[in-house]
Amino acid sequence: MVMKFGGSSVADPEKVRHVAARFVDARRRGLKVVGTVSAMGKTTDQLLALASDVSPTPHPRELDMLLSTGERIACALVAMAIHDLGEEAISFTGSQAGIITDAAYTRAKIREIRADRVLKALDAGKIVLVAGFQGFSRDTMDVTTLGRGGTDATAVALAAALGAACEIYSDVPGVFTADPRIVPDARKLPIVSYEEMLEMSASGAKVLMLRSVELARNHGVRVHARSTFSDEEGTWIQEGDDMEHPIVSAVTHSETDVVFTLTGIPDRPGVAARIFDAVAGAQVNVDTIIQNVVHGKAEMSFSVPNEDVPATRAALVGTQEELGSFDVEENHDLGKVSLIGAGMRSHPGVAAKMFRTLAGLGINLQMISTSPIKISCMIARTEIPDAVRALHGAFELEREPIAE
Amino acid sequence: MVMKFGGSSVADPEKVRHVAARFVDARRRGLKVVGTVSAMGKTTDQLLALASDVSPTPHPRELDMLLSTGERIACALVAMAIHDLGEEAISFTGSQAGIITDAAYTRAKIREIRADRVLKALDAGKIVLVAGFQGFSRDTMDVTTLGRGGTDATAVALAAALGAACEIYSDVPGVFTADPRIVPDARKLPIVSYEEMLEMSASGAKVLMLRSVELARNHGVRVHARSTFSDEEGTWIQEGDDMEHPIVSAVTHSETDVVFTLTGIPDRPGVAARIFDAVAGAQVNVDTIIQNVVHGKAEMSFSVPNEDVPATRAALVGTQEELGSFDVEENHDLGKVSLIGAGMRSHPGVAAKMFRTLAGLGINLQMISTSPIKISCMIARTEIPDAVRALHGAFELEREPIAE
Numbered sequence: 001m002v003m004k005f006g007g008s009s010v011a012d013p014e015k016v017r018h019v020a021a022r023f024v025d026a027r028r029r030g031l032k033v034v035g036t037v038s039a040m041g042k043t044t045d046q047l048l049a050l051a052s053d054v055s056p057t058p059h060p061r062e063l064d065m066l067l068s069t070g071e072r073i074a075c076a077l078v079a080m081a082i083h084d085l086g087e088e089a090i091s092f093t094g095s096q097a098g099i100i101t102d103a104a105y106t107r108a109k110i111r112e113i114r115a116d117r118v119l120k121a122l123d124a125g126k127i128v129l130v131a132g133f134q135g136f137s138r139d140t141m142d143v144t145t146l147g148r149g150g151t152d153a154t155a156v157a158l159a160a161a162l163g164a165a166c167e168i169y170s171d172v173p174g175v176f177t178a179d180p181r182i183v184p185d186a187r188k189l190p191i192v193s194y195e196e197m198l199e200m201s202a203s204g205a206k207v208l209m210l211r212s213v214e215l216a217r218n219h220g221v222r223v224h225a226r227s228t229f230s231d232e233e234g235t236w237i238q239e240g241d242d243m244e245h246p247i248v249s250a251v252t253h254s255e256t257d258v259v260f261t262l263t264g265i266p267d268r269p270g271v272a273a274r275i276f277d278a279v280a281g282a283q284v285n286v287d288t289i290i291q292n293v294v295h296g297k298a299e300m301s302f303s304v305p306n307e308d309v310p311a312t313r314a315a316l317v318g319t320q321e322e323l324g325s326f327d328v329e330e331n332h333d334l335g336k337v338s339l340i341g342a343g344m345r346s347h348p349g350v351a352a353k354m355f356r357t358l359a360g361l362g363i364n365l366q367m368i369s370t371s372p373i374k375i376s377c378m379i380a381r382t383e384i385p386d387a388v389r390a391l392h393g394a395f396e397l398e399r400e401p402i403a404e
Numbered sequence: 405m406v407m408k409f410g411g412s413s414v415a416d417p418e419k420v421r422h423v424a425a426r427f428v429d430a431r432r433r434g435l436k437v438v439g440t441v442s443a444m445g446k447t448t449d450q451l452l453a454l455a456s457d458v459s460p461t462p463h464p465r466e467l468d469m470l471l472s473t474g475e476r477i478a479c480a481l482v483a484m485a486i487h488d489l490g491e492e493a494i495s496f497t498g499s500q501a502g503i504i505t506d507a508a509y510t511r512a513k514i515r516e517i518r519a520d521r522v523l524k525a526l527d528a529g530k531i532v533l534v535a536g537f538q539g540f541s542r543d544t545m546d547v548t549t550l551g552r553g554g555t556d557a558t559a560v561a562l563a564a565a566l567g568a569a570c571e572i573y574s575d576v577p578g579v580f581t582a583d584p585r586i587v588p589d590a591r592k593l594p595i596v597s598y599e600e601m602l603e604m605s606a607s608g609a610k611v612l613m614l615r616s617v618e619l620a621r622n623h624g625v626r627v628h629a630r631s632t633f634s635d636e637e638g639t640w641i642q643e644g645d646d647m648e649h650p651i652v653s654a655v656t657h658s659e660t661d662v663v664f665t666l667t668g669i670p671d672r673p674g675v676a677a678r679i680f681d682a683v684a685g686a687q688v689n690v691d692t693i694i695q696n697v698v699h700g701k702a703e704m705s706f707s708v709p710n711e712d713v714p715a716t717r718a719a720l721v722g723t724q725e726e727l728g729s730f731d732v733e734e735n736h737d738l739g740k741v742s743l744i745g746a747g748m749r750s751h752p753g754v755a756a757k758m759f760r761t762l763a764g765l766g767i768n769l770q771m772i773s774t775s776p777i778k779i780s781c782m783i784a785r786t787e788i789p790d791a792v793r794a795l796h797g798a799f800e801l802e803r804e805p806i807a808e
Contacts, residue, residue, distance in 0.1 A: 013457035047477070053417035055484040062487070065495050066480035069473035073451070076470035080459040083466070091469050096545070117545070141500070141521070 001026060002034045002166045004132070004155035009169060009228045010074050011041035019228070020081035022169070023127050027087055032122045034158055036132040037078055038151040039070025044133075060105035064134070064145045067106075068094065071131035071151065079129050090121050091129040095143065099135035099154065107147035107283065110135060110154075110215075113161035130158060149209030156212045160219035168208060173227035174235035175200065175207050177397035178251040182385045185398040189249060190233070193240025196249050196340050199374040202287070203338035204254030213237065240342055246401035247343035247350060251391045253384050254338075257287065257303040259331040259367065260312060265298040266324055272300065278319045279304075282311040288336070288369040288376060301367060303336070303378065334366055335381035337388055338374055339395070345372045357394040361386055405430060406438045406570045408536070408559035413573060413632045414478050415445035423632070424485035426573070427531050431491050436526045438562055440536040441482055442555040443474025448537075464509035468538075468549045471510075472498065475535035475555065483533050494525050495533040499547065503539035503558065511551035511687065514539060514558075514619075517565035534562060553613030560616045564623035572612060577631035578639035579604065579611050581801035582655040586792045589802040593653060594637070597644025600653050600744050603778040606691070607742035608658030617641065644746055650805035651747035651754060655795045657788050658742075661691065661707040663735040663771070664716060669702040670728060676704065682723045683708075686715040692740070692773040692780060705771060707740070707782065738770055739785035741792055742778055743799070749776045761798045765790055 003026065005019050019037065027033045038044075047066055051058040058066075075091035082089035098114030121128045132151025137144050146153050152168060159166035175197070178186040192200070194217035201210040207225050216223045216237060226234025265271055272291060279286055279302075289302040304312050309330070316328055337358075344350050354375055358365065363386075367378040379387060392398065407430065409423050423441065430437045442448075451470055455462040462470075479495035486493035502518030525532045536555025541548050550557050556572060563570035579601070582590040596604070598621035605614040611629050620627045620641060630638025669675055676695060683690055683706075693706040708716050713734070720732055741762075748754050758779055762769065767790075771782040783791060796802065 013454065016458050050417065050477075050481065051484060054420050054481045055488050057488075058484045059487040059493075062480040062483040062493075062495055065483075065497075066477055069476050072473050073454075073470055076466040077454065077458045079466040079469075080455060080462045083463040084459050084461075089463075089466075091466055093469075093547075143497075 001031050001164050002036065002155050002159040002162065003169065004151060004167065005035070005037045005169045005228060006151070007038040007041055007043065007074075008171060010037050010078065013077075016040075016074075016077045017081045020078050020085060022228075023078070023082055023089075024085045024087050027127050033127045034118060034122070034130060034162065034164070035078065035127060036130045036151055036155045036158065037071065037074045038132050040074050040077075043070040043073070061142055064105045064143050067145050068131070068134040068143050071133050075129040075131045082127055087127055088125060089127040089129060091131065092117065093131050094134035094154070095136035097130040097158070099130070099157070100138055101135035101144045101146065103137035103139045103142065103144065105142075105144055108135060108137065108144035110146065110157045113157055115158070115161045118158070118162070130154060149211045152209050152212035153215055156215040156219070156221050156223065159221045160215070165222045165224060166216070167224045167226060168212075169226060169228040170207065171228060172207055173230065173232060174225050175205065175237075175250070177249065178388050178392045179253065182253075182388045183251075183392045186392065187398055187400075189235050191236050191238065192249065193342055194237060195240060195373055196342050197237045199338070199340045199371060200250060200252050203336060203340065203374065203376055204252040205250070207235075208237065246341060247347045248339050248341035248395040248397065250340050251388050251395075251397065252338045252340060253335060253388050255335045255381055255384055256306040257334065257336055257378070258306055258309050259301055259303045259334050259378060260316070261299070261301045261329045261331065262316070263297070263299050263327045263329070265300060265326045267298045271298065271323060274323060275300070275316070275319050278315040279312055282315040284308040284312050284315065288367050288378065290367050290369070303334075303367070333381050334378045335384040336376050336378050337384060337391065338376040339391060340374050342373050344374070351375050353394065354391060357390050358387055361390055363387055405435050405568050406440065406559050406563040406566065407573065408555060408571065409439070409441045409573045409632060410555070411442040411445055411447065411478075412575060414441050414482065417481075420444075420478070420481045421485045424482050424489060426632075427482070427486055427493075428489045428491050431531050437531045438522060438526070438534060438566065438568070439482065439531060440534045440555055440559045440562065441475065441478045442536050444478050444481075447474040447477070465546055468509045468547050471549050472535070472538040472547045475537050479533040479535045486531055491531055492529060493531040493533060495535065496521065497535050498538035498558070499540035501534040501562070503534070503561070504542055505539035505548045505550070507541040507544045507546070507548065509546075509548055512539060512541065512548035514550065514561045517561055519562070519565045522562070522566070534558060553615045556613050556616035557619055560619040560623070560625050560627065563625045564619070569626045569628060570620070571628045571630060572616075573630060573632040574611065575632060576611055577634065577636060578629050579609065579641075579654070581653065582792050582796045583657065586657075586789045587655075587796045590796065591802055591804075593639050595640050595642065596653065597746055598641060599644060599777055600746050601641045603742070603744045603775060604654055604656050607740060607744065607778065607780055608656040609654070611639075612641065650745060651751045652743050652745035652799040652801065654744050655792050655799075655801065656742045656744060657739060657792050659739045659785055659788055660710040661738065661740055661782070662710055662713050663705055663707045663738050663782060664720070665703070665705045665733045665735065666720070666730050667701070667703050667733070668730045669704060670730075671702045675702065675727060678727060679704070679720070679723050682719040683716055686719040688712040688716050688719065692771050692782065694771050694773070707738070707771070737785050738782045739788040740780050740782050741788060741795065742780040743795060744778050746777050748779070755779050757798065758795060761794050762791055765794055767791055
């Protein structure tokens with residue numbers, strides 16, 4: 001089994017010992033245990049700050065050399081603590097664990113895992129700690145890091161390579177029908193399908209990063225999202241059971257999107273493509289996109305995560321120079337509320353009920369986007385909590401679903 | 405050329421940029437530059453503290469995994485700063501640089517350097533940064549660290565492998581005839597032979613660690629000890645010129661030794677050997693040893709560095725159990741003053757003059773040890789500064805020597 005703990009779970013020596021005890025428990029239950037941990041607490045942020053103090057634009061190869069140390073420190077400390085509890089442990093860097101990536105520094109993708117050394121250590125009865133968030137490129141023989149959500153990706157990829165299940169531990173005990181801080185009677189979901197989890201991660205659920213859910217789906221890895229602080233069962237993310245699923249599984253929300261609206265764009269074929277090529281080339285994750293043509297000029301809106309705003313601006317300046325001037329507005333006052341459910345596919349009335357519920361609160365819909373199993377609305381950010389509560393109630397998510 | 409900077413030279417971002425500028429200067433003078441740096445400031449101490457917070461007896465393999473990160477961070481940051489100055493740089497871990505060691509974690513010895521990757525990067529015009537203090541074992545495929553003075557050893561070993569000279573930068577501008585804080589007219593020595601430097605390092609000179617001087621002598625590497633903060637010439641450590649050397653080159657002192665005195669030891673053959681086997685087995689660097697036999701019982705005194713006191717105590721307890729009881733006293737109030745000089749070999753009067761000088765100050769000699777090019781006396785620690793000043797004056801070390 002692969003067990004992953006995030007940075008807040010190993011933030012200080014006491015927590016390191018607690019995590020070590022979790023690994024030892026699993027080993028003593030007879031399991032073969034591979035652990036992967038993130039850097040302690042705010043270590044990665046501190047290393048990034050150090051780099052930017054030294055250099056305005058840190059060289060990407062050297063940035064990876066720098067950042068990869070955080071997870072190595074955490075893994076070595078956990079291994080020490082496991083030894084003190086009387087079990088054998090061995091920590092590996094990404095490259096020692098055979099995690100081979102492409103050579104895209106700071107945002108490398110895992111290509112392959114050569115798990116020989118991990119398997120040998122497991123066969124010798126050891127608990128294996130693998131430094132998350134990193135690998136190495138065979139082309140350059142350099143250390144690489146995997147970017148956002150990198151340690152979750154490490155864990156899922158290891159589970160895929162080893163044919164194991166993957167437990168992702170965090171400070172939330174699973175996936176809920178809505179954020180329990182907003183909806184007190186939100187319910188923990190025992191099982192969520194890959195497709196639903198993808199939509200939930202993409203629309204604001206923070207339990208799992210989109211990227212690791214994609215990896216899990218592509219390799220059929222069962223993922224168990226559960227609490228660092230208790231033994232209760234969390235949520236299993238796995239292949240959906242097509243026979244019985246609720247129409248709506250959860251309400252998610254996001255308050256960190258910024259909406260860009262472009263007006264006065266020349267309405268020529270290929271213009272939209274050129275703009276989104278530029279934005280995507282800057283590694284921006286564009287979410288909702290809406291386009292319309294008014295009086296021979298195109299209007300276009302799209303939302304991006306807060307942290308991608310500077311890159312988006314830069315990319316747009318480039319396309320303005322190339323395509324001719326157009327206007328760009330930013331709206332930082334919007335949020336997104338989404339309904340997710342695999343059963344939605346066969347129930348076209350869901351959208352209408354969602355819009356009715358929000359209209360009943362006097363909430364104005366700024367943008368709408370849909371997928372077969374999701375409906376998202378951009379609304380005023382201040383109205384997000386009310387909207388989440390109203391939708392959770394309207395679809396009766398606090399009640400156990402009845403199989404259809 | 406190999407250039408080594410210690411941890412205080414890279415303690416903050418501004419100092420990192422300063423060191424980067426030193427490397428760039430050397431490169432622009434047309435040199436091929438290999439740099440090695442220690443961990444920033446107190447990083448290694450902080451990592452050690454973290455390890456001991458997590459575990460009372462940190463597992464040595466994992467301790468090496470942990471400690472090796474400090475130098476990697478420093479090297480990556482220096483490489484970034486060099487890029488900003490317009491030169492190409494690349495940082496390597498010990499293993500990427502081909503530094504192969506034995507598998508003795510926390511105190512590994514360098515066996516061999518396979519410098520292919522370093523040479524290739526140099527040929528491509530890059531400044532190569534090698535993380536100091538570390539290597540890897542081919543037997544275990546694990547990261548190892550080199551223990552005390554490890555980064556100096558890395559630098560000298562790289563210089564040996566590359567057939568280059570080695571510059572060791574620190575906050576002192578070279579090797580002096582005595583500590584300038586005690587003797588204001590102490591003189592910087594332009595050249596010191598390997599043999600003299602070995603004795604000086606062993607008897608308290610802190611400019612270079614004994615270990616790196618030994619490595620340099622064994623491989624004929626010329627070492628230039630000089631200042632981080634100026635361009636002035638420092639001191640070259642190199643093969644001695646047998647034709648002309650001063651009788652006495654320098655006065656050194658040490659205030660960190662502790663003297664153990666053992667009394668009531670059974671006077672049987674092999675007893676002393678057994679005691680020193682045990683002490684050496686605990687990796688203690690025993691310096692002066694004196695033995696005497698009184699009424700059929702042996703008495704023995706020896707000095708060890710402060711940091712080796714706990715290990716020495718533990719080793720002695722073991723031998724007491726094995727050999728039968730004997731008494732152990734510790735004296736923490738002594739210091740050592742030494743005269744070093746390759747010319748001493750042919751001038752037997754040096755010791756007498758030294759003893760006379762110290763007697764003139766009313767100083768009592770507790771222990772004496774000699775080598776062909778060194779005389780050391782243990783005296784009261786409080787009397788060290790007076791003794792150093794008096795000896796420096798008596799042997800006229802403030803004056804340029806006249807070739808004989």
